[in-house]
Amino acid sequence: MNLHMRQKELDEVVISRAILAEQNAVMMDYLDLECAVVGGAGPAGLTTAAYLAEAGIKTGVIEKKLSVGGGMWGGGMMFPRIVVQDEARPILDKFGITYKEYQENYYVASSVEAVSHLTAAACDAGAEFFNVTMVEDVVVKGDGRVSGLVINWTAVEMARLHIDPLTLRTKYTIDATGHDATIAHQVKNKGGDLPPIAGEGFMWADRAEANIIEHTKEVFPGLIVAGMAANAVAGENRMGPPIFGGMLLSGRRAAELVIEKLL
Numbered sequence: 668m669n670l671h672m673r674q675k676e677l678d679e680v681v682i683s684r685a686i687l688a689e690q691n692a693v694m695m696d697y698l699d700l701e702c703a704v705v706g707g708a709g710p711a712g713l714t715t716a717a718y719l720a721e722a723g724i725k726t727g728v729i730e731k732k733l734s735v736g737g738g739m740w741g742g743g744m745m746f747p748r749i750v751v752q753d754e755a756r757p758i759l760d761k762f763g764i765t766y767k768e769y770q771e772n773y774y775v776a777s778s779v780e781a782v783s784h785l786t787a788a789a790c791d792a793g794a795e796f797f798n799v800t801m802v803e804d805v806v807v808k809g810d811g812r813v814s815g816l817v818i819n820w821t822a823v824e825m826a827r828l829h830i831d832p833l834t835l836r837t838k839y840t841i842d843a844t845g846h847d848a849t850i851a852h853q854v855k856n857k858g859g860d861l862p863p864i865a866g867e868g869f870m871w872a873d874r875a876e877a878n879i880i881e882h883t884k885e886v887f888p889g890l891i892v893a894g895m896a897a898n899a900v901a902g903e904n905r906m907g908p909p910i911f912g913g914m915l916l917s918g919r920r921a922a923e924l925v926i927e928k929l930l
């Protein structure tokens with residue numbers, strides 16, 4: 668029996684050309700975005716990206732890590748399970764994420780399945796992912812809006828190389844960078860008119876989850892905060908053990924805000 672796969676000759680350089688040609692075309696196209704979701708591979712950003720792309724909004728997901736999932740991938744203390752409360756169940760249902768009822772109002776799902784389904788939904792709807800890419804600064808010009816992002820390879824920062832970045836243009840930016848609220852801090856540090864960023868408070872799950880939707884808002888023209896970044900900017904409590912309903916609901920809310928503005 669012949670165990671070799673029967674196939675035509677393959678040219679390594681053609682493979683390289685295919686990758687470069689395709690990704691260059693995508694990058695050229697995505698230098699002009701309707702919405703950039705920074706930290707878009709965390710649960711809030713993935714949810715935002717899926718809803719935005721589904722609404723037909725040209726969405727770029729910018730993620731500094733190689734992997735998707737942000738803090739959801741590892742579940743709670745590396746037990747790959749998340750808990751979601753009643754209010755967020757429609758989002759699990761929409762994205763085909765299965766779950767079991769643990770007790771009333773506590774539903775348990777696989778963190779790996781949740782991340783995979785959200786990522787697939789965002790891709791299927793047409794969002795483009797730019798991973799290993801980080802936002803190191805924002806563009807704010809005479810109109811006083813965040814109208815662009817300054818991007819570079821994560822590896823450049825890790826290697827501490829002095830290599831200048833590139834820039835993309837965007838109508839809206841979602842800061843979905845998690846606990847650090849990186850983009851809001853960049854705007855604030857450069858003198859942007861934002862209220863003081865208090866950083867997140869103690870763990871208080873029900874309060875943190877109840878208030879996150881209210882904190883998901885445009886905090887500076889063109890800049891919307893979502894997920895843990897929204898609570899950090901507001902000085903709100905953290906929700907601690909991996910209860911993820913708030914991240915999904917906040918991600919959906921951020922998408923609704925952009926859709927209201929653009930459509």
Ligand code: 48H
Nearest residue numbers: 706709710711731737738801802844845894895905906907
């Ligand atoms: C590009 C960046 C940059 C940058 C950061 O941390 P995340 O999972 O964020 P959320 O808000 O979607 O979810 C928070 C959740 O995971 C969590 O930690 C919870 C619920 N904790 C509760 C508690 O009390 O502890 O994802 C943020 C993503 C990450 O993947 C980062 O790599 C990425 O943002 N990121 N990407 N440019 N400058 N900064």
